[in-house]
Amino acid sequence: MQLNINGQIRTANADPSTPLLWVLRDELNLTGTKFGCGIAACGACTVHVGGQPVRSCVMPVSAVTNQQIKTIESLGTADKPHPLQAAWIAEQVPQCGYCQSGMLMAAAALLDKHPNPSDADIDAAMTNLCRCGTYQRVRAAIHRAAGSIKKGGAV
Structure with a gap:
């Protein structure tokens, strides 16, 4: 099957029911993209689809082919x-760092929808779990990035 991943068409030979995570990895x-819980609870495996x-x-890989x-x-x-x-x-933000790729992807999706999110917006969108408890730093980093994006990219 053909998958559009990061702007490139890639071919996967997986069973259609295989979770997208395992095809990617x-x-x-x-x-x-990390494996955390396997039941969609922790968010370490967060990616963007559409x-x-x-x-x-x-997410079965067959559900994301188009x-x-x-x-x-x-x-x-x-470099950039x-x-x-x-x-x-x-x-x-990172301590152990294991959840960070999923956290960053969730935060990127949030900023795409809400370029200047409130604390409530952040709390509602960031449902990823962090065993190290860096939630306050995550919130501060999202606010910093939002300000940076508004000013043209420098943090």
Whole structure:
């Protein structure tokens, strides 16, 4: 089957019922998306499908064949990080870091819809779990990134 991932058409030979997460990680070697719980509760596996944040651990790959899929690998680069990635670093969000790719993808989807989110908007959108408890830093980083995007990208 053909998948549009990060702007490139990729071929996957997986069973149609295989969760998107495993196609991304095991077949296409896009390992930035993490496995956390396997039941769509934690959000470590969050990717964008058609511009919406989706928990890829429960999404059958057959359900996304005609949609644009974006993974953490598309968010930014080491040379040119996305404003969220720069804000994550500036606010010292990561501790263990395991949930961060899913958190960043959820935050990116939020900022796409709400370029200047309130604390309530952030709390409603950020349902990802962080065992390290960095939720206040996540909120601060999202506000910082929103301000940065509004000003043209510098954090």
